[in-house]
Amino acid sequence: MKKKLTALLTAAATAMTLAGCTVDRGGSSAGGGAGGGKQTFGRNVQLFDAHKKTHEAMKGKRIAFVPILYKGYNLTLNWGSTMERAFGNLGADFRVYDPNFDTDKMVKIINDLVARRAVDVLILHNPDVGVLTKQIDAAERAGIHTVVVNMVSSRLGDAFIGVDSVHAAEDITRRAVQDCEKRGAPKRMAIIDGPGNDAASLMWSKGVHHVLDPAGYEVVTTAHTQWQNALAQQAAASITQQQKNNICAYMVAYDLNAIAVGDAVADAAERGVIRPDSIGVYTMAADTRWCDALRAGKVTASAAYDVQGVGEAAVVTAQQLVQGGAPAGSTHTVAYVSHTVVDRSNVDDTTIACYKGR
């Protein structure tokens, strides 16, 4: 009798717990987050049902995009405008929150959104590997799906979408080596990255060294810029003055910084410090302003990646997460978009180069 009573109580408690979980993780946007709802589709679907169910699944879903910087920044504007168009078409409520390059502000925005359960899917532009770990963890516990773009987070979230930075750095460095050898230039290069101790800078340096070290090239110095053009320009001006023609290329981690480096190199050539066209400027990504600098002969080549593809992939991933019905944080994927080397000869024929904000 005692055993039966214990079994009955245990069963009742389990049922209550499960019921509680179900209520708490309900897929509607009115209550908790998107995670843990029913799967939208089964094995088969009627032709017009697919359209109807896809819209129903996304209608009213609250999607927040929190980039490191939004206003006036082509990279994130490109992602944001793609998301705005796609989520708008699906009837979802899409909003962008702009921390204006302030990591503390970014963390506060995300904390607030998660605490208020004000979103179903968070699309985050992580500034560095460890920065948003707690926020992604808290979002998962609140049933909010997280899609991280550009920089992977040590707490992965549901999905990461970005460029294969190390591979891209290797590809553009190979190109730089080829150019240096064609010119018979010294086997010496300088790296110009961001803060230096952040993941983006480390991946860039790793990719560059992967190619340069076995090829017998020397990295004369690695200058750090905090992603600021003023510091990139100062570094390039100082290093060019010191090395003169004893260096064959700058490997710059950020395309907009590369423009300032290109200006410094062009200025040094104009003042007779170096021979014209004796130092190449290589980078990753190809903003439309970088393309202008390329056409003006200030920079040499870039590993351009599919910026718009990142925004599109984030939209698709968000839909898959909502339709899949799996609880937030129960699946984890990392996916890369395409990249290719562009220079003056092919930049105007390459669709993924010269991205714009809209």
Added chain:
Amino acid sequence: MGVAAVDARPDLSPRDRLARVEQGFFVLGITALLCLAGAVTTDGFLTGGNVENLLRLSAAFGILAVGEAVVILAKGIDLSVAGVALGCAQATLAFMADGMSEWQAIALLAGVALVVGVVNGILVAYLEVPALFATLATGLLTIGGIDILLLDQNFYSLPASSAISELSSGSVLGVPRAIFVAGAVFVLAWLFVSYTVAGRLTRAMGDNFDTARSSGAPVRPLQVLGYVVSALLALLAGYMTVSVQGSVQTTVTSFDPLLFTALTVTVIGGVSLSGGRGTILGVLAGALFVGVLNNLLILRGLSSPLQDLVRGGVLIAAIALDAWLHPRDEETARSDEL
């Protein structure tokens, strides 16, 4: 007792002797030692080309520091200078990108800088708002206002054929133009502070505000003048920054290093934050020191945190040295109302 004290020649301690030396010479000496260390440890450091390069890169923050020094000498401080410098430069480039003529854009933004200077002056001199808070607020208003109303991009390039780009290209009498312009600003500021009535009264006001006022000096208009000079020099420094750089970013974080550098140069140059003490020669020496230090930090490839550590350490050392050489007394203690 009194007569005996006057007659007896005081035996000056080493600290007192050092305190009597013009701090500009002291800082120039330290800069020379730093150059020597750089020459020994870093290839290509002590060459004519590199010296020209570091002077060129120091021109913008040197000009900014001169304006800051003029305000600080009068017992004020101006935290809006970086906002005015970069904000106005960005807005000028934004207007030019939208098709406005360069000179129209410059005139418009010179007007903005003038207004910020006058507002700063009125807030501090007439409404007696502490300068620290008044200029912090106007700086934020300038940055925010320009960002919201005038900018739609994060990055603007400077057209190669513009007058602003000419500020740092070519040379005048064999001196690179950026260095020549900065040098001219230093000379004019030195003449203003040392030889004009307004300059002398500015310093007197910083030394003892109440005495200057009771002696009939127009202290309030002079304070306004100081902030206007600072704002207009900030505008010039902003154009110099953009000219040397060739482009400009509009993120808020890009303002901080410029303000920090201008304040560091002023303090290292021996301009007392209590007002009244300091020289333009000192500011020049401070600018040279920071220029050499920045150049060495870049050439040595130190990481950003390590660079921040060095810069912060240098600033602390400069403030501590200043406090040791010029200990607080009752008079200077009263001036910590900034």
